[in-house]
Amino acid sequence: MKKLKVLWLSALSCNGNTHAFFNYPNLEYFLENFEFIYHPVIDSEYSLEDIVSKEIQCDILLVEGSVSKEFTRADVPILKIIKKYAKKVRKIVSVGTCASYGGIFKNGAYKDVTGLFFDEEKEIDILQEFRYKAINISGCPVHPDILVNTLFAIKQELKLKLDNLLRPKEYYAYSIHNGCTRNEYFEYKVDNHKFGELEGCMFYEHGCQAPFTHGSCNKILWNEVNSKTRAGLPCMGCTEPSFPRENLFSTKKNMGIPQELPLGVNKRTYLTLAGITKAFTIERLQKKLIDD
């Protein structure tokens, strides 16, 4: 079996995507199909100095972390390294929200911090000529299934449908809300959520962004066992260009109505719907699910 050669570059990052990738359950199968010419943690044939000084054959470029003109790796500007390999590879995959949209380090130590092809939602042109081979797999960190399956899709030359922010629709057409175990509470507007409980929806008071965030956290689950919202933590919207917003644990409201509504829902419809569903009093949603 011919292995595809992959270069994993770390730009301005915390290495969170590197470690999320390690949680891919079938790493052995992955490594039978792909070979890292360089990876931030896994041993590779080439060193970082080789990568920046030579031109090594490569099929896919993965970039983790946001970029800035000032940022270097092994004394070479990261954008120069990216451009060198961008020319050669089949696809450029921005791994995580930093590489996709700029992410958390935008207000940090470097100037002009952006993603590879976007500055938040705005398209930028530093790598414009390579845009046709770009895929963004956002998330802070990215889910390992999304990363690995995207790479297999590239290997199998599948035509991936991307959304307008260049994310594969098969993972990002969903909302995080989809598959949340607290959905009944949302549907019937039971907003009695308290931290440390299995019950209640966090959309109304605790800043949960799941209904308007694109992603599959509740469909494919984290570490194969759970998700933030299932555990009782609001969705922080980490797959979106707006991550991180501010005041993450409370819901911004205008006249009692959440400012951000579920994807595709207008305010008037929402109010009508809320009025009807609130009329239900569903006993089992008013009490503890397990203990009493």
Place this chain on the structure above:
Amino acid sequence: MIKLIEKIEGEATLDFNFKDEKIEFVDIKFNSTRGIENILKGKNALDALVINPRVCGICGHAHLIATVKALESCYDDLKISKKAEIIRELTLNFELIHNHFKWFYLTLFPLFGFKQEVLKASYASQIMGKAIATFGGQYPHTSYAIVGGVVCEVTSMDIVKINSYIDETIKFFERNVIDVDVEKFILCDNVEMALKSKGDLAKILQIIYEKEWVELGKSYDRFIVFGKNSYFKSGKSHKTRISKNLPYEYVKEEQNKSSFAKNVSFKDKYYEVGPLSRAMLKRIPLIKDAHRRYGDSILSRILARVCEIAQLLNHSKSLLKELDLSEASYIEPQIDISKVSASGVGAVEAARGSLIHKVSLEEGIIKNYEIITPTQWNLAGGSRENQGISQKAMVGLKDEKIAELVFKTFDVCSVCTTH
């Protein structure tokens, strides 16, 4: 001789200065920083719970727990249930174990001429990730510990599941790393006994003996531990003298001219942090024996990190038994954080050593935030007259490859060091 050291959660350069063919001084440089402390300024206090795990991809959970402790210490009388305390301690233990496995199989193994064991590293660390996610929703980068407790509710089925994750990890550890029962290993008080097994640990120890590296990598023999919980003891020790009093005022952070990493010292002295320091304070029999014979050498350092896997797995099992599910996971603070103006400090033991977060709040807004990471202690770039812990450990060596080995026994984390 300048050497680029990579695959240490980022990169560093070591500039080796030789005199008479021996290393006389090593200048340690980190070439970038992300400025997390600045990012936090002006933000709502609770947002730090989301931002701070992003200091580091491999030990972000320790940053979460240090953050929540720092914020909670801004309150006068905040109540936390025992249940929430135990759950936080468990997830932190799981992260430490996860880190130690990765260090052992990804970093350490190749330094002794073996192939990197990616699959062994990921097998064990993944189970620990599942255990954290069962409580915290996901790993890495959860923010499940919040001011007042934890967001999750735990059922008896969760406990069953987490118990099985611990057992599975113990089995893996016994079969692969130590080749003996965990209980026996914990009671072992003799380095020679640890040498005799067929496990992966013994393979490395045997090489250390064969190559006569037993005294390699000695530093000042000064240890410090700030994080305290049901298992770790805080205090400092110099050789065998222990003192328990560690006022934070004596912890000093200093800019380093040639690097983005700041140095950190206690009463102007550099101290080693990490598993060896913790074992010294806890007086772990096997590590005491190693230290008595070989001091703060790489042998003691490696043994302490591996030994801690056994201790933490064992301790986590008993912690799990103590969980009282009838308690609340979260107790809402009496005062909303938006009304709090105060300063606080939180310290925890992360995989690589003591991690300290300091915060000052004005009506719930972060005015100042300071993070002091373990590798800032161990990798402090001191002067020739007053060298840092790892600098001192490399002095006198003839070969920079061996110096790299010594350097990496501190489990270097570049992203944490610079944050």
